[in-house]
Amino acid sequence: MAKVDTSLIAHLPLFAGVKPEDLDEILREARSARYPKNTAIFEQGADAQSFFLLLHGHVRAAKTTPTGEQIVVRYVAPGETFGLAMAIGAAQYPATAMAVDDSVALIWPTSAWPRLIERFPALAANTMQTVGKRLQESHTRILEMSTQQVEQRVAHALLRLASQSGKKRDHGIEIDFPISRQDIAQMTGTTLHTVSRILSGWESQGLVESGRQRIILRDPHKIVVLAERNPDSGAA
Amino acid sequence: MAKVDTSLIAHLPLFAGVKPEDLDEILREARSARYPKNTAIFEQGADAQSFFLLLHGHVRAAKTTPTGEQIVVRYVAPGETFGLAMAIGAAQYPATAMAVDDSVALIWPTSAWPRLIERFPALAANTMQTVGKRLQESHTRILEMSTQQVEQRVAHALLRLASQSGKKRDHGIEIDFPISRQDIAQMTGTTLHTVSRILSGWESQGLVESGRQRIILRDPHKIVVLAERNPDSGAA
DNA sequence: CAGGCAGTTTGCGATAGCGCAAAACGGGCC
């Protein structure tokens, strides 16, 4: 059994509606594993043998085209599940998962899923909610890519990262894991060059402070304004 | 009870694993309704009071930005469910559904869902698969929007429409419901002008034949080639 | 049968963002 204090994870969305005393039984089926920074957890196209609950660290889920281009599907924060391929009826993982920081996850074998949801229907319901939320986020992302220009999309992406994985600093919010310009480009459908130019511009206006794989939002409010500004209602 | 022959819908994905004799009980909770062409079935933001199974016709699900721009989330074909907001834990519909052709749908009240899935767990499992598939499709769409240029995206969109709702014609495949250039633009993240130019070009090459809200793929194979061609490996 | 209208086509700039290339930078490793 995984050596994890049940009290620390009982409140997670995945376990909503599960009796605390049942949690043990669920965790008994899991093991935990450590993934050092920059190691792959699973590869796109590989058989989905496990599903995961991230305990510590951060995981990047990315999808690759036949020609090698990548997009970042999402960043997984602690407390979130990932690798749910089997729950949605996929035999293979549709994306690659990589630890972007030293990470720890609970791992259940795919084969345990049918038994678990039969015994604890709340798990199925919670997972449905999670998948549904991700679907809506995807649609929002498509909407943004269709209607906004790059600067706005980058602003939205940073704000989301900040609210999901932001760490309060003296002045502003720092994104709590290493993230490159390239990564942000792959989240917003642009190129690292364009992201670099945008961040440079923001930096000179004091909106952000950034460096090697590191971004601090110095003035989140102004970034919100940027994110929402209608392109042609720009400053005089 | 809805006057629908159970034998006609028993094979639908939604009912996979449901005993034919149970189908009656499920249908007893539903009513059916007719939606004339161009009528709204529900509006984005409205309380999700029902969920739907399309029997005949075609339905367009679209999302609108605060500034009024729209994207087409998907076209619903007969046999597919839509308006599943409640299944994924959303109290309001995240998009607007409109009949693009005279349509008929089965309608269940949202309130029936918990009882139905308790009594027929296969419904929940099937819906999970459906939602999961849509999530993957969304990710594919994001990938395309990020990595392909407009012409390729339009090619992919038409091929998908053709395989989902294509009707065989003497020469080629006709998309079986009225769809405008604007609609295609909203599916691919471009403008109706650009779509019009692209289709004009294809028409002069004999790849498609099209008119007012009507598109026939005359040479699907060549369109597949266009869809997959790497932009810089273009013809000499 | 004549309008009228929604949908479509097309021309013509304007430009946001790309792509290439090269230089600067910063950190970690030996």
Next chain:
DNA sequence: GGCCCGTTTTGCGCTATCGCAAACTGCCTG
């Protein structure tokens, strides 16, 4: 402490695509 490599910055031309405007067309309506 110095070197090496991955990341970032920036210049510069290029072009795919947009945006506006105007003309056109086929349908449906009265």
